[in-house]
Amino acid sequence: MKKIALYNDRVRRSLIDYKEEISLLRENCRFKVMRTRSVAHTIKDKNGLLAAIANFNAFNEDNDPYGEHDFIIIEFEGHKVFAKFGYYAPDLEHGSEDPENLSKTFRVLTIMLASDY
Numbered sequence: 282m283k284k285i286a287l288y289n290d291r292v293r294r295s296l297i298d299y300k301e302e303i304s305l306l307r308e309n310c311r312f313k314v315m316r317t318r319s320v321a322h323t324i325k326d327k328n329g330l331l332a333a334i335a336n337f338n339a340f341n342e343d344n345d346p347y348g349e350h351d352f353i354i355i356e357f358e359g360h361k362v363f364a365k366f367g368y369y370a371p372d373l374e375h376g377s378e379d380p381e382n383l384s385k386t387f388r389v390l391t392i393m394l395a396s397d398y
Contacts, residue, residue: 283349283381285349285351285380286348286349286350286351288305288310288388289349289350289351289388290338291304291305291310292312292314292366292388292390293334293337293364293390295335296314296331296332296334296335297328297331297332297336298335308383309383310388311383311386311387311388312387312388312389312390313387313389313390314389314390314392315389315390315391315392316391316392316393317391317392317393317394317397319393319394319396319397320362320392320394323358323360323394324357324358324360324362325358326358329357330357330358330362330392333362334353334355334362334364337353337364349366351366352364352366354395360394360395361394361395362392362393362394362395363392363393363394363395363397363398364390364391364392364393365390365391365393366388366389366390366391367388367389368380368386368387368388368389369386369387369388369389370385370386370387371385371386371387373387373389
């Protein structure tokens with residue numbers, strides 16, 4: 282498994298696992314989770330949504346051609362929900378030059394409705 286996929290999976294797990302979040306922070310894996318306003322206003326069971334995203338593991342060649350586990354689509358409460366990782370430089374103004382390198386990357390997981398995309 283690629284290092285990018287490993288950290289993406291761990292960041293997703295940290296949505297429901299505080300110990301994983303602490304472990305990532307100790308390893309200097311910088312990340313932030315964002316959700317769009319429509320997710321905040323439309324989805325009633327926010328914890329259930331986070332659990333569904335954290336537990337997603339149905340990656341295959343069709344939905345993950347680069348093996349990075351960086352984009353998922355799930356159905357939740359009758360809505361199509363996307364969760365997408367972006368890789369930024371530590372200044373959060375530029376893209377990361379090396380997403381596998383923790384010292385050069387700040388991961389941002391954005392959770393949005395398909396209609397936001």
